Amino acid sequence: MDGQDSSYNPNLPPSHYTPMIPPLTTDVKYNLYDTNTSENKPFNDVNGMLQQIMSIVDQSLDEAQSRKHAFNQSRLKPAFFQVLCEIKEKTAINIRNFPEDEPPDAQLMRLDNMLLAEGIAGPERLGGSSTSSSAASANAAASINDESALEHGDYRAKLSQIRQLYHSELEKYEQACNDFTSHVINLLHEQSRARPISPREIDRMVAIIRKKFSSIQLQLKQSTCEAVMILRSRFLDARRKRRNFSKTATEVLNEYFYSHLSNPYPxxxxxxxxxxxxxxxxxxxxxxxxxxxxxxxKNIGKAQEEANLYASKLANQAAQGVGSMRRDSDSSHHGER
Structure with a gap:
């Protein structure tokens, strides 16, 4: 018959007439009867779907995105997802057995308290590491002790450097932790379209990540505390060495002071x-x-006693000097005779 398909044979059953069998989908790449799908096996076949999913890690980013889109459009995806839910229900660890909140790290709490006490963590104190407050505290102390004020200002300046470095590194740490956590959350949300992932599981994964990152935070805070202790030790040792004059030096200074009590300004x-x-x-x-x-x-009474003591001491020294001079003079006269 003119215009009739040459493959048509009225003596054969209709099933042998291939063009009369409608495809499963209008898209050729999802058609089970498409024979040109050697590499991209159709997602409408369960085995093909598993093979495509397993091999997606070997694909380029563009190929993976295309394959992911094909998977999301597959009519077998809901059934596949349901099977995964059933398997997870039977085999997955019950996260209800895990504690909601882990106790805080005792060592981290101790370090936080120390950093707070030293003014490294928390709000910046008045008279702390700012330039104006350091200058004000230095000027206030200068009327009492110039050197002590300079030491205080130098100590605060170095403490400010430690504080700035600590906050800079802490900001980098928090940024890295947040970036990685956000990446994992986005990845899990994306994967939850293909496999069952509950919000509680995502929260637990975030807690695990932050627990891993806390070791970096612990190391940062520990090294900062050590730097503060070294700084404090150096300044205290230096101050102690300067303050602890020898007994001889103290006596020399006291003798001069009380011998010039009317005008003790050398x-x-x-x-x-x-x-x-x-x-x-x-x-x-x-x-x-x-x-x-x-x-x-401030204590004129006690100072007067000390003044009398040193005056008596000076008088004795003077008397001993006069006696020695007389003995020397007598011996010289005796020698002349």
Whole structure:
């Protein structure tokens, strides 16, 4: 018959007439009867679907995106997802047995308390590491002890450097942790379209990630605390060495002070001489006399007793000197005779 398909044979059953069999879908690549699907096996076949999913890791990003789109459009996807739900229900670990919240890390809490006490963590204190507050505290202390004020300002400046470095590194840590956590959350949300993942499981995965990252945070806080302790130790040791004058140096300074009690303000030449005798700096001599004058005015009674003691000591030394001179003079006269 003209215009009739040459493959048509009225003596054969209709099933042998291939064009009369409708495809499962209008898209050729999902058609089970398409024979040109050697590599991209159709997602309408269960075995083909599993094979395509298993091999997606070997594909390029564009190929993987195309294959993922094909999977999402497959009519077998709901059934496939349901099977995964049933398998998970039977075999997965019951997360209800896990505790909701783990107890806080005791070591991390101790480090946090120390950083807070030292002014490293938390809001910046008044008189802390800012330039203006450091200058104000230094000026206030200068009227009492210039060197102590300078030490305080230097200590605060170095503490400010530690604080700035700590917050800079902590910001980097938090950024890295948040970026990685967001990436995992997005990945799990994407995967939840193909396999069953509950919001509670995502929350637990976030907790696991942050637990892993906490070791970095612990190391950062521990090294910062160590830096603060080293800084404090150095300044305290240096201050202790400067404050603890020898007994001889203290006696020399006291003798000068009480012998010049009417005007206990040594000249620059006298300060240099006292510094040389005591083995200390001129600024230390100035600070000692400044503190001594303050203590003398505050406790005049006790200071008067100390003044009498040193006056008596000086008188005895003078008497011994006169006696020695007389003996030397007598012996010289006796020798002349």
């Amino acid at each position: 000249s620059e030449e006298a300060k240099e001489e006292l510094a040389r005798k005591c083995g200390i700096s001129v600024s230390q001599v100035s600070n000692w006399f400044g503190n001594k004058r303050i203590r003398y005015k």
